[in-house]
Amino acid sequence: MTPAPAVLAGPALWPAQAHVPSVLGRQLVIERGQGCYIWTVDGKKLFDATAGLWHANIGHSRPELARAAADQMNKLETYHIFGRFVNDQALDLAERLAALSPISDSKVILNSGGSDAIDVACKLARRHWQREGRTTKTVILSRQYAYHGLHAFGTSIGGLDFNREGYGTESLVPETARIPLHDLEATAAIISEIGADNIAALVTEPVQGTGGVHPPREGYLNGLAELCKANDILLILDEVITGFGRTGTMFAAERFGITPDLLTFAKGVTSGYAPLGGVLVSPRIWQPFYLDDAATPIFRHGATYAGHATAAAVAMANLDILEREGLVERVKDLECQLEEALQDIASRRPSVSEVRVYGLLAGIALDDRYDAVAVTDLLIDRGFVVRPLRGNTLQLSPPFVTTDDELLALVGAIDDTLAEQEQR
Structure with missing residues (x-):
């Protein structure tokens, strides 16, 4: 099968871990970051709830x-x-x-x-x-x-x-x-x-x-x-x-x-x-x-x-x-808050089959009737980056510098998104 012209005309950069035809034309081009947030080249501000690929522990763009x-x-x-x-x-x-x-x-x-x-x-x-x-x-x-x-x-x-x-x-x-x-x-x-x-x-x-x-x-x-x-x-x-x-x-x-x-x-x-x-x-x-x-x-x-x-x-x-900054100790506080908030969602949402939290790592396994990829796309529209993983699971691993309010806003966005999906 010959690639579509749009695929052939795509950027020179071969995207990692991607089904290429599915992502071309939909890529989010990130140009800057600050603390727990990143911005696309067209100005969209996103809360980085995955800390990049699990790594932005102290947040983005620290001058030190x-x-x-x-x-x-x-x-x-x-x-x-x-x-x-x-x-x-x-x-x-x-x-x-x-x-x-x-x-x-x-x-x-x-x-x-x-x-x-x-x-x-x-x-x-x-x-x-x-x-x-x-x-x-x-x-x-x-x-x-x-x-x-x-x-x-x-x-x-x-x-x-x-x-x-x-x-x-x-x-x-x-x-x-x-x-x-x-x-x-x-x-x-x-x-x-x-x-x-x-x-x-x-x-x-x-x-x-x-x-x-x-x-x-x-x-x-x-x-x-x-x-x-x-x-x-x-x-x-x-x-x-x-x-x-x-x-x-x-x-x-x-x-x-x-x-x-x-x-x-x-x-x-x-x-x-x-x-x-x-x-x-x-x-x-x-x-x-x-x-x-x-x-x-x-x-x-x-x-x-x-x-x-x-x-x-x-x-x-x-x-x-x-x-x-005592950030390792801070993780323990955030873990308790995240566990409590996600378990509350799991107790109320039929779209959630299981919540797994350990440290500042969390997986929200969705019921098979709901699509983790679609949910992550909807959360991006709301201003939050999460990642779909194996097992129809949403990954959360925010930076250690996340505030209590930011954590609650993230969980609230997930709750609202799942509620909308359940009403369809």
Whole structure:
């Protein structure tokens, strides 16, 4: 079939994660932001209830971060951290992150984002077992509906089937498998079937994001950690969304009381002001690569912008704001208000089948008679950006600087929109 002329004449930019013919001609071109709001080029003001892609934690256009970037660029934009070389900003940021880490005595691998971090963590897990001489331990497990980015490893371990389809094989990187969303007994059976001696690691989000905002059931993550420990499987916690306060603690690992072997982060480390991500690595993993011996192996990680000096300086300024303004603690207050307000809607609206809230993350699952995509479009017309996710779910993840009144206005707009839909 030949593309329509309007599609052929569209912008040069290929839109991400989009059915292209459906979005061309309907794209919202964002030109500026301030606090919790963004503006389109034609002047429409929108409350950013998704914080971009879960990342604008301190709000948009904070001058402190612009100054941090400019000051650093005027001194040194960046220098790589390969071999003997390192830059002072990467060193300082790594020390600060290690001090915040839920993993004691961790080392920090820096890169450019969450997908990078997942690739590095999965490679490091497999490298660990090869170095240990347990060469059969190669399989990476992940959960149903999981999202871990779209690099090769992230695509391969994704629990959203549509992200893995169309590449000629079931898994771009071989030797991956999925476990159920919440079922520990079924997970234990899968581990037994594959064989623990064949499994390198299990990757999980503490609270699933793109899969529909699924907090874990009571005791689930602790049980998963125990299964990993009992079967000598590395636990990789994907905190790309939840890290740096999104669940009301600096890392969700603290709130759930678990200690992973590896922890990936991105988004909230800079609040999206610069592309930066990384991996926190436990001593069990890093120490053998630090031995003072000619036979000590090298872990071949690193990219041009790993430890980018300007990105690191921006991250430091972002962390300063989180601490100075008490924004992680603020998330706890907003969580309580959001939970109460959304449960009230759920109790009154037949259009809502379930509400899931954890920290400043919320999913509103709609009854199948109502379309989440259509509802998000109507909310944009009202001045609010929410996002449709798998499971006919509306995603909410507003910035930490959201006021009580703004939160109530968001919930009120959702309530009014659903009420109109129910009357049709």
